[in-house]
Amino acid sequence: MHSVTPRGRLAMVGFLAGALVLTAPGAAFADWPPSNGTQGHTKQTASSNAGTLMSKVTYSGSVRGGGDGPAVQPVTNWTPPACWYEPRSVADFKQYVETMYEDTINTPGQANYAKAAVAQFRDIYKDGKYKDYNEKNAGDGNWWVAVQNPDRVDDPASMECSKLPFWVKNNDNPGVDQAVTPKILAEAAYNAIHLPPTKVTLAPENVTKVNLATWAWLDKAKFSEVSVTASLNVAGLNIQATTRAKPVSLRLEPGTGDAETIPASGVCTINADDSIGEPYAKGKADQDPPCGIKYLRSSGDGTFKMKATITWQIDWTGTGGAGGDLPDGTFGTTQDVTVQEIQAVNR
Incomplete structure (x- = not known):
């Protein structure tokens, strides 16, 4: 701990x-x-x-420390106490x-x-x-x-x-x-949460083809709920609060306007088993994934900066049965994707 x-x-x-x-x-x-x-x-x-x-x-x-790991970014202008x-x-x-x-x-x-x-x-x-x-x-x-x-x-x-x-x-x-309460502790814990890496698994990985669907997913085993508990036991006042962050959706931004996201909104919601998207399996090359991107032109000699942003749903529980919701948070990273033209074969 x-x-x-x-x-x-x-x-x-x-x-x-x-x-x-x-x-x-x-x-x-x-x-x-x-x-x-x-x-x-x-x-x-x-x-x-x-x-x-x-x-x-x-x-x-799951506490941040010394700049280690990403922090949750509130989707509103909410700030911790x-x-x-x-x-x-x-x-x-x-x-x-x-x-x-x-x-x-x-x-x-x-x-x-x-x-x-x-x-x-x-x-x-x-x-x-x-x-x-x-x-x-x-x-x-x-x-x-x-x-x-x-x-x-x-x-x-x-x-x-x-x-x-x-x-x-x-x-x-x-x-x-501002007298310290479970809610204040919960809000302080929000700001202390350490998130896991947000790198999305892609298939094909890093290099894909024009008009070929690229599958994207997050494995539940590597990407799950995290929490931080803030406690105060001083001068007879013994209170605590646990703030939990649960990933609920993944937003994909291709890095170019010449691309289609799947689904069209670009937002892939969490599955019943807490995973997001679906791993590519052999034989599915001609199918559209539940979560992915289809690039419509080549990246040439460069790459497209695909951005993957996770939305985290935040709630808390505290001493005496207190609890509630806090603003959703996000964290996003970019990944380089090379898109190549499909080479025709002349006979």
């Missing part, structure tokens, strides 16, 4: 601009917490670096703030305004409103902090979770739209 832990930044929006405002939580939701357990009473191990806070969300399954809020224990939050404070103050050449900002930030939780990070109430609640989606840290939307860390009692609704 492969898992990765993304990194997110704790929001300090407002300090560097001179605005020292602690924002209160907004309206509550009807269903909280989104789990069968309770919030709080879980011992946490602090893990932080100066200026950053590790998100506790982990991913398992850029940021969200997660709970932190008193010990974890305290270590984060103290580490950030010490590193900022002691860094040679650090700007005075940055030192002043981090000192004001620390003062709210150490010596100000809460006193020593609310440690006396450590068993009754947790700090909720903003983290960024590691895949969208350069997106301005990742700064929309701009509330300063705020205290939430056990099982109370944090009252922010």
Whole structure:
């Protein structure tokens, strides 16, 4: 099982601009917490670096990593969440703030305004409103902090979770739209899915003839459903969501207008056995395939760039019976196809 832990930044929006405002939580939701357990009473191990806070969300399954493999491209302008809020224990939050404070103050050449900002930030939780990070109430609640989606840290939307860390009692609704839920985990998992290669099997392979039907198919054994599970088990909040991507159709684009697709739409739908198209078999040379292309002219000394695009149907299930659909996704690749004239035989 492969898992990765993304990194997110704790929001300090407002300090560097001179605005020292602690924002209160907004309206509550009807269903909280989104789990069968309770919030709080879980011992946490602090893990932080100066200026950053590790998100506790982990991913398992067919996960992308280090640019490995293609990602699902939503067919709409839908995007995964850029940021969200997660709970932190008193010990974890305290270590984060103290580490950030010490590193900022002691860094040679650090700007005075940055030192002043981090000192004001620390003062709210150490010596100000809460006193020593609310440690006396450590068993009754947790700090909720903003983290960024590691895949969208350069997106301005990742700064929309701009509330300063705020205290939430056990099982109370944090009252922010981006509070982590199974759906948010499902959307984050969508963006982490690693797709299998999309190379289509062709017959004839790579080199075909004018007016000869080229058969195209995807073997179900090599091309099947993939999924990623995103989990969060922190500060007593234990939730997860599994996002599944299932291939449902293949679109063929010949790479030239002088060609016919089979079917005419160019879209080959999935079969009952989860394959797409049909493998060529001996004796079918004069038949039209259920999925394929017929080129009407030669590619000359070059090739045609045939594009094969898979449409993936995306859905998810999560803690407490939650679930639903997410936007379909696609991924396409091109393959070089050489088309030759059929040579006549003179007698």
